[in-house]
Amino acid sequence: MEDHIQQKSWFARNWGWAVPVGGCLTLIVLFFVFLGSLIFGVSELITESAPYQDALFKVNEDEYVVNILGEPIETNGIMNGNLSYKNNTGSADISIPIKGPKGEAQLYVVGTKQNDRWTYKEMYVIIDETDEQIDLLGYQQNEYDNENP
Template sequence: MSTTEHKSWFARNWGWAVPLGGCLTIIVLFVIFLGSVIFGVSEIMTESVPYKDAIEKANEDDYVLKILGAPIETNGIMGGSISYENNNGSADISIPIKGSKAEAQLYVTGTKQNGVWEYTEMYIIIDETDEQIDLLGYEQNESNNQDQW
């Protein structure tokens, strides 16, 4: 009675297992890297003053709270850009938000001069109705009226 020695699984399949394992490792590392970059950029944007000011304004607006429902919180990945240089900067961002009743997009555009942010646009567009709600409202109109006098 003779016994035959069987090769291990790896010895029989190393020709395709090694390249496939290497490719999968590279893909997994790339996905981890991409995820960390997206998380890092998102973290920087959510710590920015324009982001915080916009979310605060949205939570203070009674009409927005009536339509979206309280509390208003972010609902996905932000888009746009924020740049800083010394005490100056600019922001042009969109923030997906949601309340207990509906979802919307919050848009913020502004500049920072001498350490102070001034917003030219801050509005919400409701997803279901496309209604636009200006969060600067009367503040912007008051400053425009003062310039006219």
């Protein structure tokens, strides 16, 4: 006759270290999910902002920049700088990395907002390969309604 001795389960044998490690891993995963959500939310707010949209519209309509970078021109990373809103006023001083099939560049925008109208002091592209600076405003109108870039 053989007696079978009931052996404890894995959890019963290892609960002393499994519970703290499992709890810590859960907190770490939740932290990274929260951090990712925060970064995604802020990124979404920035990419939907008027200065960001106006600058991308302007760079895509500039034939000289399109000839250098190729089509389509799209963003190439995370925007840097400051973008602030308070009531009907705001300011922007941002740098947007852009790229096309032929090369990469940085798009710079400096402007202010008053009464739902953005006025841009500077909007230019610096081509990475040659350091050439291309002014996107020129002598054209540099004010935009939020609804019509």
